[in-house]
Amino acid sequence: MLKKSFDNCDLLNINGKNFIINELTEQIPATTPALLKQAAEKVVELLKLNDVNKIVGEEEKGAVLVAVVSLLTGLPFGLARWYPSGLRGQIVVDFSCEYTDGQIFLNGVEAGDRVVIVDDMISTGGTMIALIDAIRKAGAEIVDVVAVAAKEEYGGIQRIKAATGIDVKTVLVVSVSGNKSLVKWYEE
Numbered sequence: 001m002l003k004k005s006f007d008n009c010d011l012l013n014i015n016g017k018n019f020i021i022n023e024l025t026e027q028i029p030a031t032t033p034a035l036l037k038q039a040a041e042k043v044v045e046l047l048k049l050n051d052v053n054k055i056v057g058e059e060e061k062g063a064v065l066v067a068v069v070s071l072l073t074g075l076p077f078g079l080a081r082w083y084p085s086g087l088r089g090q091i092v093v094d095f096s097c098e099y100t101d102g103q104i105f106l107n108g109v110e111a112g113d114r115v116v117i118v119d120d121m122i123s124t125g126g127t128m129i130a131l132i133d134a135i136r137k138a139g140a141e142i143v144d145v146v147a148v149a150a151k152e153e154y155g156g157i158q159r160i161k162a163a164t165g166i167d168v169k170t171v172l173v174v175s176v177s178g179n180k181s182l183v184k185w186y187e188e
């Protein structure tokens with residue numbers, strides 16, 4: 001079901017970047033609980049959870065998945081926001097992603113935490129690099145990073161590895177260079 005939902009989807013060109021019109025991240029068509037559950041279960045299967053005390057993700061599409069992974073694992077979660085709330089304890093880090101750049105504001109991560117990062121999609125890897133920087137700035141340790149999908153042509157996984165030393169695992173890799181999306185690899 002998950003593999004099928006990312007395969008043969010329409011692609012929408014936004015400033016030269018190919019956006020996958022799909023059920024899990026874009027609600028086209030509406031996300032079913034069965035698909036969301038399968039995506040979260042696949043992420044949990046890949047996650048190394050030894051002595052981990054927290055999940056970290058980013059709003060807003062990623063947060064839907066993080067919430068379900070939290071329910072499945074019983075672990076609390078922190079989130080990076082795109083706007084400052086003015087709350088004390090927010091960690092601020094610059095980011096640059098596929099469509100824009102700016103800052104992220106991380107809540108809920110403390111020094112000494114052992115965290116796993118969960119996200120829906122990796123494109124350029126810019127958001128993930130900023131999230132990793134913010135978590136390290138908070139004094140927490142990153143034990144594992146899992147995303148549902150990576151877009152093959154954008155080199156995000158390699159960029160994250162080069163910038164942070166971290167290997168990101170994904171459930172699937174999807175190509176966006178044709179007329180439609182094509183799932184190139186899927187973790188059975």
Ligand SMILES: O=P(O)(O)OC[C@H]1O[C@H](OP(=O)(O)OP(=O)(O)O)[C@H](O)[C@@H]1O
Pocket residue numbers: 058059060061062096097098099119120121122123124125126127128156
């Ligand atoms: O690898 P990158 O180039 O950084 O892109 C990946 C990011 O883009 C998506 O979020 P999006 O920017 O669509 O924001 P949203 O989750 O707030 O809708 C996705 O959830 C990732 O966080």
Ligand SMILES: Nc1ncnc2[nH]cnc12
Pocket residue numbers: 018019020021022025026098121123151
């Ligand atoms: N649905 C999507 N398709 C392609 N790239 C994305 N980046 C974030 N959401 C995406």
